[in-house]
Amino acid sequence: MPLAPSLLQGWHDQYGIEIINFYGSNEGIALLGTPKDIPDPAVRALYFPRYGARPWSISMARTTLARIVDPATGAEITEAGVPGELRVKGPGVFPGYLPASGVPDPFDADGYLKTGDILEIAGDDLQYLHYVDRSKDMIVRGGMKISAAELEGFISGHPKIGDVAVVAYPDEVLGERAPLSLTRGKAGVVRVRREGPERPPVPLAGGRQDVAARQVNSSGRYLR
Numbered sequence: 001m002p003l004a005p006s007l008l009q010g011w012h013d014q015y016g017i018e019i020i021n022f023y024g025s026n027e028g029i030a031l032l033g034t035p036k037d038i039p040d041p042a043v044r045a046l047y048f049p050r051y052g053a054r055p056w057s058i059s060m061a062r063t064t065l066a067r068i069v070d071p072a073t074g075a076e077i078t079e080a081g082v083p084g085e086l087r088v089k090g091p092g093v094f095p096g097y098l099p100a101s102g103v104p105d106p107f108d109a110d111g112y113l114k115t116g117d118i119l120e121i122a123g124d125d126l127q128y129l130h131y132v133d134r135s136k137d138m139i140v141r142g143g144m145k146i147s148a149a150e151l152e153g154f155i156s157g158h159p160k161i162g163d164v165a166v167v168a169y170p171d172e173v174l175g176e177r178a179p180l181s182l183t184r185g186k187a188g189v190v191r192v193r194r195e196g197p198e199r200p201p202v203p204l205a206g207g208r209q210d211v212a213a214r215q216v217n218s219s220g221r222y223l224r
Contacts (some may be wrong), residue, residue, distance in 0.1 A: 004153045004156045005042040007157075018035040019031060019041070021045060028088070029092050047130055048128065053127040060108055063092075065112070066086060068084040069087055078121070081121070081123065084120065087113060087115065088113050118131075118133050
């Protein structure tokens with residue numbers, strides 16, 4: 001799950017502590033956003049460096065290859081704002097699973113690790129990568145692709161919210177809807193309201209549940 005901008009900004013403002021935003025998994029660490037490369041904490045929370053787009057201070061940027069591809073066709077995506085699967089290659093990536101594990105080969109024909117995470121190119125100079133969601137967690141509502149993780153990161157910045165999970169459920173008309181699961185923050189009860197008539201309805205409108213009833217995995221993430 002991506003970092004909330006309010007988290008990095010809060011540590012910076014209250015304690016003078018800078019947090020590095022890194023992308024990684026059990027298969028390896030690939031992307032590192034440092035205060036030197038991305039000084040603004042709020043920007044650093046949202047974006048990773050896009051290696052090769054410009055010089056970066058960390059050595060990993062010189063030894064790791066990363067690209068965004070269309071998961072259906074494998075074609076590389078080079079324009080901004082088009083979600084695709086992140087694929088990485090370099091010394092920070094593991095060599096593969098043992099044959100006896102029975103796990104399918106996680107690499108594509110060019111030797112890039114297929115991460116299963118959806119990112120998009122961003123920034124005025126196309127210098128960033130923005131995390132969208134796990135491919136399996138994307139919500140498709142009437143043809144609109146909604147990132148549950150991105151919504152959770154935005155909503156969790158509200159001071160009255162203790163925790164949040166955005167989950168999909170089937171809808172006969174739209175295909176899927178995305179209700180919110182919330183807990184109470186220390187400051188009181190959170191009320192979720194739709195946008196006014198002068199603004200379009202928010203795409204996540206559809207319901208609310210108690211997040212305490214949802215199960216979590218070993219890393220503390222809610223099971224969708």
